[in-house]
Amino acid sequence: xxxxxxxxxxxxxxxxxxxxxxxxxxxxxxxxxxxxxxxxxxxxxxxxxxxxxxxxxxxxxxxxxxxxxxxxxxxxxxxxxxxxxxxxxxxxxxxxxxxxxxxxxxxxxxxxxxxxxxxxxxxxxxxxxxxxxxxxxxxxxxxxxxxxxxxxxxxxxxxxxxxxxxxxxxxxxxxxxxxxxxxxxxxxxxxxxxxxxxxxxxxxxxxxxxxxxxxxxxxxxxxxxxxxxxxxxxxxxxxxxxxxxxxxxxxxxxxxxxxxxxxxxxxxxxxxxxxxxxxxxxxxxxxxxxxxxxxxxxxxxxxxxxxxxxxxxxxxxxxxxxxxxxxxxxxxxxxxxxxxxxxxxxxxxxxxxxxxxxxxxxxxxxx
Ligand SMILES: Nc1ncnc2c1ncn2[C@@H]1O[C@H](COP(=O)(O)OP(=O)(O)OP(=O)(O)O)[C@@H](O)[C@H]1O
Ligand SMILES: [Mg+2]
Numbered sequence: 001x002x003x004x005x006x007x008x009x010x011x012x013x014x015x016x017x018x019x020x021x022x023x024x025x026x027x028x029x030x031x032x033x034x035x036x037x038x039x040x041x042x043x044x045x046x047x048x049x050x051x052x053x054x055x056x057x058x059x060x061x062x063x064x065x066x067x068x069x070x071x072x073x074x075x076x077x078x079x080x081x082x083x084x085x086x087x088x089x090x091x092x093x094x095x096x097x098x099x100x101x102x103x104x105x106x107x108x109x110x111x112x113x114x115x116x117x118x119x120x121x122x123x124x125x126x127x128x129x130x131x132x133x134x135x136x137x138x139x140x141x142x143x144x145x146x147x148x149x150x151x152x153x154x155x156x157x158x159x160x161x162x163x164x165x166x167x168x169x170x171x172x173x174x175x176x177x178x179x180x181x182x183x184x185x186x187x188x189x190x191x192x193x194x195x196x197x198x199x200x201x202x203x204x205x206x207x208x209x210x211x212x213x214x215x216x217x218x219x220x221x222x223x224x225x226x227x228x229x230x231x232x233x234x235x236x237x238x239x240x241x242x243x244x245x246x247x248x249x250x251x252x253x254x255x256x257x258x259x260x261x262x263x264x265x266x267x268x269x270x271x272x273x274x275x276x277x278x279x280x281x282x283x284x285x286x287x288x289x290x291x292x293x294x295x296x297x298x299x300x301x302x303x304x305x306x307x308x309x310x311x312x313x314x315x316x317x318x319x320x321x322x323x324x325x326x327x328x329x330x331x332x333x334x335x336x337x338x339x340x341x342x343x344x345x346x347x348x349x350x351x352x353x354x355x356x357x358x359x360x361x362x363x364x365x366x367x
Pocket of ligand 2: 313
């Protein structure tokens with residue numbers, strides 16, 4: 001095996017007591033294990049996680065230039081996870097899973113919803129979500145709203161198996177895509193990550209890489225070989241869907257880092273679309289953008305939803321009201337784990353909420 005993670009961790013010998021479960025509750029799929037630093041260890045993935053074997057690769061940095069932002073535990077591009085090297089500030093491949101390469105450019109499958117059932121989540125022994133269930137319907141935009149720290153991003157990361165990339169993280173529950181649990185042992189990790197794409201809070205294109213190559217990054221990193229015509233078609237169609245084609249068609253060979261923040265975010269949407277996800281998760285995609293760029297992303301979201309189911313986290317109530325068909329209001333009160341207080345059609349959530357806490361939140365009384 002090759003050392004891909006510099007500050008590797010290994011579980012200590014002592015077992016951790018499992019989180020306390022309510023009667024009848026399923027135990028976590030990924031029980032937390034105490035982690036101790038071990039500079040000598042050479043591993044290819046967080047060892048607290050039960051995941052399919054990772055194919056070790058001696059990957060060179062994807063680009064030599066240090067990007068300015070970093071999003072959580074890594075950037076998932078289909079079958080590949082890239083991260084910034086701790087010191088050099090470079091992107092590098094952290095995990096590369098085996099994937100059916102030809103599938104990566106096959107026609108997209110039909111629209112599908114995603115159904116989270118009884119999701120609980122922990123970081124170590126700290127429980128942050130408690131039996132959250134939510135059906136996110138096919139071909140709709142579902143907005144996740146709620147005050148800071150109530151578990152929205154954690155919930156989103158669980159929907160495409162990114163939560164398990166965080167050492168010490170564990171979860172219980174099921175996430176059904178087409179009626180099958182993405183955490184079922186028979187399902188491949190890469191299938192979930194490929195079918196359920198993600199766009200992050202801060203735009204994170206590879207800055208030195210061309211706009212063209214940024215769109216194709218996940219295919220390239222996975223080793224998919226495609227002819228120039230196929231590549232051109234993917235680039236044009238993804239940039240068009242992301243609402244960026246008209247602005248960049250004459251400068252596709254220029255670096256992604258040269259675009260404005262709003263354009264970079266649309267480039268990231270195009271990159272996410274290149275692997276033909278059926279569900280697109282967006283974690284506060286406009287929070288770093290100006291109002292005009294925000295409006296462009298919102299238009300893009302509303303156009304995309306006819307072919308990909310969208311789940312978006314936002315702190316902007318006007319945005320939730322503008323773009324979403326349905327809303328779910330998350331809350332973690334007085335140090336308790338996050339739960340969904342209320343969910344339903346966006347009109348009802350804003351116009352006639354059933355719970356006074358929802359009403360207080362959507363009218364800006366707290367949060
Ligand atoms: N990597 C982590 N390690 C430990 N605890 C974490 C980690 N990420 C999140 N948490 C904790 O989990 C809880 C939920 O965090 P999460 O980021 O999901 O909330 P959020 O609703 O997305 O908040 P925000 O609106 O500020 O983005 C918080 O208490 C947070 O401190
Ligand atoms: Mg968040």
